[in-house]
Amino acid sequence: MLTYPWQEKQKQRLLEMQHQDRLPHALLLCGPEGIGLNEFARTFAMQMLCLSKDIDSGHACGTCQSCQLFTAGSHPDISLIEPEEEGKQLKIAQIRELIEYVTLKSFSGKLKIAIIEPADAMNRATANALLKTLEEPPPQSMLFLLSHRPTNLPITIRSRCQRVDFEPALDQTAINWLNSQSYESNLPAEVLLRLAGGGPLKALSMLEDKQLQHRYTLLKDLKSLTKKKVDPVQIASSWQALGSENIFITLMRLIQDLIRLKLQQERANLVNLDLKEDLQDLVNSLDLVALVRNYDFVLFKYQQSTGPMNYNVLSLFEEIVVNWNKPKTAKYCL
Numbered sequence: 203m204l205t206y207p208w209q210e211k212q213k214q215r216l217l218e219m220q221h222q223d224r225l226p227h228a229l230l231l232c233g234p235e236g237i238g239l240n241e242f243a244r245t246f247a248m249q250m251l252c253l254s255k256d257i258d259s260g261h262a263c264g265t266c267q268s269c270q271l272f273t274a275g276s277h278p279d280i281s282l283i284e285p286e287e288e289g290k291q292l293k294i295a296q297i298r299e300l301i302e303y304v305t306l307k308s309f310s311g312k313l314k315i316a317i318i319e320p321a322d323a324m325n326r327a328t329a330n331a332l333l334k335t336l337e338e339p340p341p342q343s344m345l346f347l348l349s350h351r352p353t354n355l356p357i358t359i360r361s362r363c364q365r366v367d368f369e370p371a372l373d374q375t376a377i378n379w380l381n382s383q384s385y386e387s388n389l390p391a392e393v394l395l396r397l398a399g400g401g402p403l404k405a406l407s408m409l410e411d412k413q414l415q416h417r418y419t420l421l422k423d424l425k426s427l428t429k430k431k432v433d434p435v436q437i438a439s440s441w442q443a444l445g446s447e448n449i450f451i452t453l454m455r456l457i458q459d460l461i462r463l464k465l466q467q468e469r470a471n472l473v474n475l476d477l478k479e480d481l482q483d484l485v486n487s488l489d490l491v492a493l494v495r496n497y498d499f500v501l502f503k504y505q506q507s508t509g510p511m512n513y514n515v516l517s518l519f520e521e522i523v524v525n526w527n528k529p530k531t532a533k534y535c536l
């Protein structure tokens with residue numbers, strides 16, 4: 203197991219700390235979705251537990267008893283704690299089990315390691331249950347907390363972990379890696395990475411669903427709406443059929459690009475780089491204030507769709523399309 207090429211800086215930093223025996227008991231790994239936080243934590247944990255690792259490279263040997271157990275997924279000194287259902291919160295009982303687990307003596311005599319993913323799936327009560335362990339960690343324990351949304355974590359948790367940030371991977375290293383994955387798409391790696399928010403693994407998974415195709419549909423619909431050549435209600439219902447969250451996100455990214463084009467024209471740093479001509483075509487018939495108001499409005503509706511009130515997605519989309527040509531002020535949205 204190796205870390206990904208865009209994680210080199212973070213790996214070196216932690217290896218150095220480990221070498222100097224000043225690794226903290228709790229690390230908070232943060233970065234965009236698809237940056238490989240889980241793979242990083244597991245790879246790092248594997249070399250921590252390895253019985254004959256290469257000191258210079260910091261790589262686990264891959265063959266010792268510990269590495270074999272690790273690779274088989276049956277090492278007793280590492281545990282992954284995640285919500286029982288995707289998107290749900292972690293339960294207090296899971297945190298209590300985790301605390302008991304890291305307090306027990308390790309099998310290998312080295313460490314007891316736990317990975318909490320996503321750490322922001324802890325609410326106030328579960329976070330409080332973990333607090334004492336973070337304040338007074340058992341001597342052989344090591345916790346990896348992983349999060350794509352660290353601001354959702356209670357400050358009490360954040361302040362008791364050492365934070366390691368992974369920036370969005372958009373540079374040549376990530377482009378080269380993505381190109382080496384021999385994916386099937388006519389989109390260049392650079393565009394895919396931008397669309398994936400700098401998460402190379404997300405870029406790959408996006409190719410497997412229809413998300414990327416939705417951009418063409420939405421852009422075409424925005425053009426028709428602008429020209430008033432279509433029934434807005436029909437558009438809203440077709441968007442609903444495509445999904446919810448990814449439609450909101452795709453829509454916001456398209457409007458952001460329209461704003462960038464309006465402001466910076468040729469120099470605009472677009473996410474939907476491959477749609478530049480179509481976006482340019484549309485931006486000529488829109489004004490900046492209307493675009494900014496529309497962006498605020500879509501963001502507001504998106505927040506409503508993910509909030510606790512269970513808004514009807516079709517109604518939210520209808521409000522967006524009806525609003526498009528006569529956008530209300532942002533004040534209305536707050």
Ligand SMILES: [Zn+2]
Nearest residue numbers: 252263266269
């Ligand atoms: Zn080993």
